[in-house]
Structures are given as structure tokens and as C-alpha cells.
Amino acid sequence: MPVNPELVGRSFPPTPPYLVGREKVREFAAAVLATDPLSFDVAAAQAAGHADLVAPPTFPVVVQQRTLDQLLADPEAGIDFSRVVHGDQRFTFSRPVVAGDELTATLTVTAVKSLGAHSMVTAETVIVDATGEHVVTTVSTLVVRGDE
Numbered sequence: 154m155p156v157n158p159e160l161v162g163r164s165f166p167p168t169p170p171y172l173v174g175r176e177k178v179r180e181f182a183a184a185v186l187a188t189d190p191l192s193f194d195v196a197a198a199q200a201a202g203h204a205d206l207v208a209p210p211t212f213p214v215v216v217q218q219r220t221l222d223q224l225l226a227d228p229e230a231g232i233d234f235s236r237v238v239h240g241d242q243r244f245t246f247s248r249p250v251v252a253g254d255e256l257t258a259t260l261t262v263t264a265v266k267s268l269g270a271h272s273m274v275t276a277e278t279v280i281v282d283a284t285g286e287h288v289v290t291t292v293s294t295l296v297v298r299g300d301e
Contacts, residue, residue: 156272156297157231160262165227167259168219170283175252177215178206185209198251205252212250214242217278217291220260224276232274232297240273241294247287255283263292270299 175195182192190197191207198206225234250256257280264275278291 155231155267155270155299156265156274157229158265158267160224160230160274161265162262164259164261165220165223167257168216168223170255170257171216171219173208173212173250173252173254173256175206178208178212178252181212181215182209185211195252203249203251208250208252210244210246210249211242213244213256213278213280213289213291216256216258216280217260217293220258220278221276221293221295224260224262224274230274232295236298238296238298239293240296241275241292243292245290245292247289250288254288256280256288257283272297272299 179193187209191201191203192209193206195206224230225232258278260276260278262274263277264273266273274295274297276293279287280289280291282288
């Protein structure tokens with residue numbers, strides 16, 4: 154079943170707030186083999202001018218995943234997760250994510266392209282802090298394999 158092209162322009166409701174914890178930052182940093190002490194040592198992060206530990210640049214995928222879950226669970230989208238391959242990921246930051254941030258994310262589908270039996274779905278997720286200030290925008294492209 155092809156992906157519904159009418160998804161373009163659709164926005165999903167904001168996700169519940171995600172509280173960025175110190176241990177989550179440390180665990181994520183270790184998982185991606187980050188070595189920056191700002192992600193592990195509070196004193197180093199504060200000495201560098203940050204309020205707390207600084208998350209690695211790819212950490213926002215943790216928050217973004219909640220928005221992608223909304224998209225993938227929508228029966229009108231026509232996306233079979235078992236046929237999804239992650240095609241691209243980009244980030245545009247206003248500031249780094251730090252421990253203690255309370256982040257909310259909103260996804261908008263920006264493109265659906267058909268490539269033969271396959272589809273490419275591009276989604277933009279805007280992530281803001283508890284005050285509503287922009288922190289980061291993530292853009293993901295999902296490749297949905299069609300019947301072969």
C-alpha cells in the first residue's frame with residue numbers, strides 16, 4: 154500500500170514534555186561513543202557556560218522519536234513500519250540540549266515522494282523548551298519500501 158500523499162502539510166499534536174536527565178545524557182553519549190567531557194562532567198559543562206550536562210548533537214532523536222511514533226501509528230498515513238528504512242537525518246540548533254531541559258516536539262510532514270513502488274516521507278520536528286523557545290529542528294526522511 155503506498156504512503157498517503159495527503160499527509161503533506163499535516164502537523165501532529167505536540168508530544169508530552171520530555172525531561173532531559175543527566176543519566177540519559179551520559180547513557181546516550183556513551184552509546185554513541187562520544188568523548189566530550191561536557192556530556193559526562195557537570196563541573197566541566199558549567200565551566201564552559203552551560204547550566205548542566207550538554208547532550209551530544211544527535212540526542213534530539215530521542216525526543217523526535219515520539220513524534221515519529223505518532224506518524225507511524227496513524228492508519229491514514231499508510232506506513233508499514235516493517236518496511237521503513239531511515240534515509241536521512243538533519244539537525245538545526247538554536248542552542249544545545251542540556252540536562253534539565255523540558256522539551257516538547259511537534260512534527261509536520263513536509264514531503265511525500267513516490268519512487269516507483271517505494272515512497273520517501275520527509276518530516277520536520279520542531280523541538281522547543283518549557284518557555285516555548287526553539288531549541289532544535291530535526292528533519293528525517295523515511296524510505297518506505299513498496300511491494301516488489
